[in-house]
Amino acid sequence: DAKTTQPTSMDCAEGRAANLPCNHSTISGNEYVYWYRQIHSQGPQYIIHGLKNNETNEMASLIITEDRKSSTLILPHATLRDTAVYYCIVRPLGGAQKLVFGQGTRLTINP
């Protein structure tokens, strides 16, 4: 079973920051927080991951709370092409390495 909870859907205006929350209150010490997104009719795409420090790359920023029980994915300047389902996943770096997907958040960027 997925170990994360996300809102079913969210809307954001084009050009604004999109903030997608995720709860993972049962996360273990060796588990990372991963974010993927799935644009319609495509396979999922990796966005970012982190353990306990905030992370930033060319796509997004990841803010993890100090207790690691929740996180927020930030798309700083959302575009229409960011409309997708966003999945928050917790996963150990080693071991089986499989990804267990929850239901995700359907993010719609409006013009």
Next chain:
Amino acid sequence: SAVISQKPSRDICQRGTSLTIQCQVDSQVTMMFWYRQQPGQSLTLIATANQGSEATYESGFVIDKFPISRPNLTFSTLTVSNMSPEDSSIYLCSVIARGKNTEAFFGQGTRLTVV
């Protein structure tokens, strides 16, 4: 990154028949996985394809229904056997590239419709 090619991209099949889906990667990978995505749903892991040995299946999935092969480090097949309309889904191959175990890459999927 790893480039994944899945074939066929889509198919319409008669119930009771079987379909084999191929997944070819452009580089050697450590892990290969098969997922199913039913209409309007999230992805569900079917199994981990192990090179040179039997696949590891998740709860609810069995080898007789979804036989998997992985003869080498860049290729795997998933067969959907004795199909019924309930098997209509998108089937996706995923890999973890050698030396890049922080992220998984996904193919574009095979859209299967069983009539």
